[in-house]
Amino acid sequence: MHLVWQEILTHALGFVILVWLLRRFAWQPLLGSLDARRGKIAGDLASVERAKQEIGRLQQEYQTRLAKIEDEARAKIQEAIRDGRQVAVEIQEQARREAQAVLDKTRESIALEIAQARVELRDRIAELAVEATEKLITERLDTAKDRAFILKTLDELERSR
Amino acid sequence: MIEHGYEAVAHEAGLPELPNLVTVMNSLWPHQPVSQFLHRWENVVFAWALAAGLVAVFAWSTRRLTLVPGRLQTALETIVEALEGLVTSILGHEGRRYTPFIGTLFLYIVTMNLAGLVPGLKSPTSSLNTTVGLAVCVFLYVQWTGIRRQGVAAYVKHFLGEPLFLAPLNVVLHVLGECIKPLSLSLRLFANITGEDLTIYYLIGLGLMCVGGTLLAGPPFQTLFYPLAIMFSLIQALVFSLLSTVYISLMLPHEHGQH
Numbered sequence: 001m002h003l004v005w006q007e008i009l010t011h012a013l014g015f016v017i018l019v020w021l022l023r024r025f026a027w028q029p030l031l032g033s034l035d036a037r038r039g040k041i042a043g044d045l046a047s048v049e050r051a052k053q054e055i056g057r058l059q060q061e062y063q064t065r066l067a068k069i070e071d072e073a074r075a076k077i078q079e080a081i082r083d084g085r086q087v088a089v090e091i092q093e094q095a096r097r098e099a100q101a102v103l104d105k106t107r108e109s110i111a112l113e114i115a116q117a118r119v120e121l122r123d124r125i126a127e128l129a130v131e132a133t134e135k136l137i138t139e140r141l142d143t144a145k146d147r148a149f150i151l152k153t154l155d156e157l158e159r160s161r
Numbered sequence: 162m163i164e165h166g167y168e169a170v171a172h173e174a175g176l177p178e179l180p181n182l183v184t185v186m187n188s189l190w191p192h193q194p195v196s197q198f199l200h201r202w203e204n205v206v207f208a209w210a211l212a213a214g215l216v217a218v219f220a221w222s223t224r225r226l227t228l229v230p231g232r233l234q235t236a237l238e239t240i241v242e243a244l245e246g247l248v249t250s251i252l253g254h255e256g257r258r259y260t261p262f263i264g265t266l267f268l269y270i271v272t273m274n275l276a277g278l279v280p281g282l283k284s285p286t287s288s289l290n291t292t293v294g295l296a297v298c299v300f301l302y303v304q305w306t307g308i309r310r311q312g313v314a315a316y317v318k319h320f321l322g323e324p325l326f327l328a329p330l331n332v333v334l335h336v337l338g339e340c341i342k343p344l345s346l347s348l349r350l351f352a353n354i355t356g357e358d359l360t361i362y363y364l365i366g367l368g369l370m371c372v373g374g375t376l377l378a379g380p381p382f383q384t385l386f387y388p389l390a391i392m393f394s395l396i397q398a399l400v401f402s403l404l405s406t407v408y409i410s411l412m413l414p415h416e417h418g419q420h
Binding site: 019040 | 228
């Protein structure tokens with residue numbers, strides 16, 4: 001076993017050159033590539049995290065909007081129910097008013113017809129009275145006949161009512 | 162071993178070793194200056210060839226890096242990321258700066274260690290000259306890091322130690338300590354890989370002994386050792402790199418430097 005200084009120095013020189021060459025062709029590009037990939041992965045993860053936060057925010061916003069929409073829908077339904085009830089009340093009121101009007105009209109019509117009937121009755125009574133008077137004038141009457149006449153007249157009156 | 166069909170080559174430590182492309186070339190053309198030169202610089206030739214292979218693989222695979230990587234890019238990124246994690250786990254966020262040096266050291270040593278398992282190649286790390294060369298680089302880089310990060314005054318003060326009247330002794334101890342660090346690194350790696358190569362050598366010899374030299378090849382007993390050898394190669398590279406990282410951390414001017 002003997003040391004040869006020329007060989008030792010040659011090995012040392014060779015190693016120094018190898019370090020320089022591998023630094024140039026291996027370490028710098030590969031470590032750079034690893035750093036770039038690490039950076040990209042970190043960036044992608046950060047983007048995913050941001051996207052998740054954005055999704056969470058949108059979801060919360062969506063939930064809030066949904067709740068608001070539900071509240072609005074509930075309020076509108078309540079309002080519609082109130083409007084419907086109001087409309088129903090109005091319809092009922094109008095129906096009542098129309099029924100009342102029909103009733104009043106009918107009553108007026110009945111009253112008119114009654115009045116007309118009365119007029120007709122009075123005219124008829126007057127006619128009968130005239131006829132009876134004519135018969136009294138044209139025919140001599142005794143007590144029995146008077147009575148019979150009067151009863152007959154009353155019967156006719158009764159029937160004519 | 163010679164009588165069993167393959168020729169042992171003299172290792173620099175006087176130990177036998179398997180023939181490789183360079184030794185075969187030298188045995189075929191022993192008088193050719195080229196083969197003599199390659200044989201003379203055998204470890205450097207293999208080390209540089211493996212380094213060139215490493216550079217070629219990385220340069221080719223990093224030509225067009227994509228955000229969605231292919232298989233090779235994924236494999237290399239996994240290695241690079243693991244080494245970066247290893248260094249930064251010791252040095253903290255500052256480790257990124259030292260990752261190219263430590264990472265290259267690890268990849269280079271692993272490649273050289275594993276080369277011994279490939280027929281025709283050789284582990285340059287089974288030579289003390291190779292491991293000492295690497296250890297010298299680590300030593301110089303650690304000292305340079307200490308001077309650059311602490312400043313000259315703090316670096317010298319670190320060697321003087323406390324109390325001040327023991328400075329002469331402290332300086333000697335610190336200098337010895339700093340010199341022993343690369344020495345222990347280089348000896349550990351050299352001894353382990355040499356032992357690994359010797360084990361493979363003797364297992365191949367055992368296979369040839371089984372066939373009594375009648376066939377060109379014997380049972381490949383060495384294959385059983387390969388998983389262990391791969392593990393040893395990785396562990397030795399890891400130990401060398403981790404200890405180098407620790408030496409750097411001891412030179413940094415924060416809590417890592419307290420020792």
